[in-house]
Amino acid sequence: MLTGPFNKFESATLYYSLKNSLVTASFSKALLASLAPGGGLWMPTQIPELDNDSLAQLGAMSFADCAARLARHFVDRKFSDEDLSDICRDAYNFPIPIRTMDGYEIDPATPELAGDEFMLELFHGPTLAFKDFAARFMARAASHIMQQTNQERTILVATSGDTGGAIGDAFLNQKGIRVFILFPRGGVSKVQEQQLTTIGGGNANVHAVAVDGSFDDCQQIVKDAFADISFSKKFNLMSANSINVGRVIPQSFYYLWTSLQLKAAYGNKPIVYSIPSGNLGNLTGGLIAQRMGAPISRFIIGNNENNPFVEYLENGEYVPRPSVPTLSNAMDIGRPNNFPRIKKLFDGNYNDIQNACWGASFSDLDTERHMRRVHAETGYVMCPHTAIGHMAMSAFSEDVDIDFLKVNVATAHPAKFADSVERILRIEIDLPEPLQKIQELEKIMHISPPTLDALKEFVEVKSS
Numbered sequence: 001m002l003t004g005p006f007n008k009f010e011s012a013t014l015y016y017s018l019k020n021s022l023v024t025a026s027f028s029k030a031l032l033a034s035l036a037p038g039g040g041l042w043m044p045t046q047i048p049e050l051d052n053d054s055l056a057q058l059g060a061m062s063f064a065d066c067a068a069r070l071a072r073h074f075v076d077r078k079f080s081d082e083d084l085s086d087i088c089r090d091a092y093n094f095p096i097p098i099r100t101m102d103g104y105e106i107d108p109a110t111p112e113l114a115g116d117e118f119m120l121e122l123f124h125g126p127t128l129a130f131k132d133f134a135a136r137f138m139a140r141a142a143s144h145i146m147q148q149t150n151q152e153r154t155i156l157v158a159t160s161g162d163t164g165g166a167i168g169d170a171f172l173n174q175k176g177i178r179v180f181i182l183f184p185r186g187g188v189s190k191v192q193e194q195q196l197t198t199i200g201g202g203n204a205n206v207h208a209v210a211v212d213g214s215f216d217d218c219q220q221i222v223k224d225a226f227a228d229i230s231f232s233k234k235f236n237l238m239s240a241n242s243i244n245v246g247r248v249i250p251q252s253f254y255y256l257w258t259s260l261q262l263k264a265a266y267g268n269k270p271i272v273y274s275i276p277s278g279n280l281g282n283l284t285g286g287l288i289a290q291r292m293g294a295p296i297s298r299f300i301i302g303n304n305e306n307n308p309f310v311e312y313l314e315n316g317e318y319v320p321r322p323s324v325p326t327l328s329n330a331m332d333i334g335r336p337n338n339f340p341r342i343k344k345l346f347d348g349n350y351n352d353i354q355n356a357c358w359g360a361s362f363s364d365l366d367t368e369r370h371m372r373r374v375h376a377e378t379g380y381v382m383c384p385h386t387a388i389g390h391m392a393m394s395a396f397s398e399d400v401d402i403d404f405l406k407v408n409v410a411t412a413h414p415a416k417f418a419d420s421v422e423r424i425l426r427i428e429i430d431l432p433e434p435l436q437k438i439q440e441l442e443k444i445m446h447i448s449p450p451t452l453d454a455l456k457e458f459v460e461v462k463s464s
């Protein structure tokens with residue numbers, strides 16, 4: 001059980017709807033409801049501002065224990081300190097390395113050996129993508145609540161690649177929960193599709209739905225499902241996309257903890273993180289961490305050709321649009337869900353958002369060239385998404401004349417995009433064990449037109 005000064009924060013943080021601030025809910029209710037009545041996104045009423053002593057304590061902990069302490073500020077009294085400790089130690093049973101491109105992992109005792117550029121590898125969880133951090137916390141928190149309240153839930157999740165696999169794995173065989181993963185047919189990598197369509201072997205509570213459309217179509221179907229009150233109530237719908245605040249909050253944990261590790265090694269040198277961005281949930285988590293006191297000076301955002309947020313940073317105009325398919329498919333999102341949350345964090349002040357975020361967008365040709373150059377110069381193999389974030393960091397470095405630590409967020413193992421990476425780099429990618437195990441499994445998926453009616457019919461069949 002966690003002890004110490006953090007126990008004085010018996011969190012009663014409420015969440016309010018961005019469409020009506022008078023509508024509030026506890027963390028448990030916001031997590032299971034996913035969206036507020038009327039379709040609003042939930043936001044915490046308060047974000048703690050941690051003092052230096054508290055930050056020093058957190059930095060000295062393991063990541064799992066740090067996450068449990070931070071979670072105390074955001075959950076409700078359905079969770080004891082011991083519950084949070086158990087949840088986080090079970091969820092985060094994998095490493096979170098910060099290393100250079102030549103494989104050197106930072107050591108506070110010898111920081112001079114590492115230089116000033118790092119890869120924060122967030123892909124060492126069970127599905128080899130950063131989505132494991134949020135999905136595993138979310139699944140365990142939801143199960144904890146449901147055990148107390150004896151509820152059943154139907155989870156709908158739209159995925160552009162990695163979210164579905166992480167959610168499916170996290171909720172696999174959990175009692176009282178059915179999961180429907182919607183992904184664009186032909187719009188994810190071969191490895192991602194194999195992962196999505198083999199979870200549970202067709203006999204479990206997880207179902208893959210290949211939608212004849214784009215990721216935006218998948219996302220819209222999920223939104224329409226929640227707007228259909230009778231359908232939503234009948235099946236107790238819950239979203240596991242980043243519209244759910246239970247996905248966003250845990251993403252703040254690794255930003256705060258890793259930035260504290262870097263500060264311990266490098267003192268007061270400015271720290272800048274680059275994030276390849278699609279739905280902006282990862283960035284939102286980083287901005288929440290910064291608000292809590294994470295020593296992060298700025299966030300660099302990399303977009304592919306689906307770049308409404310980068311354009312907003314450049315000219316102040318936010319223009320969502322239909323997505324276009326790219327090499328970095330998990331970021332093929334033309335209407336980022338979390339943009340309203342980012343605006344709210346800064347009370348709509350465009351200058352403040354610009355001061356916190358800098359962005360650049362790149363084509364597929366740019367991405368391929370960069371992947372080849374980095375591999376030739378350093379031997380480091382990047383997935384296409386990580387490459388876009390790294391390009392954005394390089395562009396920012398050329399745009400400013402300051403000395404700072406560069407932290408590139410590596411969001412997925414390159415083996416998840418082996419078909420593209422092998423073609424671009426002309427090398428063979430060894431599949432990690434979790435991916436090797438699924439290669440010979442039969443793919444089981446339901447092919448669906450991009451309509452809510454089609455999804456409703458499939459959910460009815462699988463729920464009968």
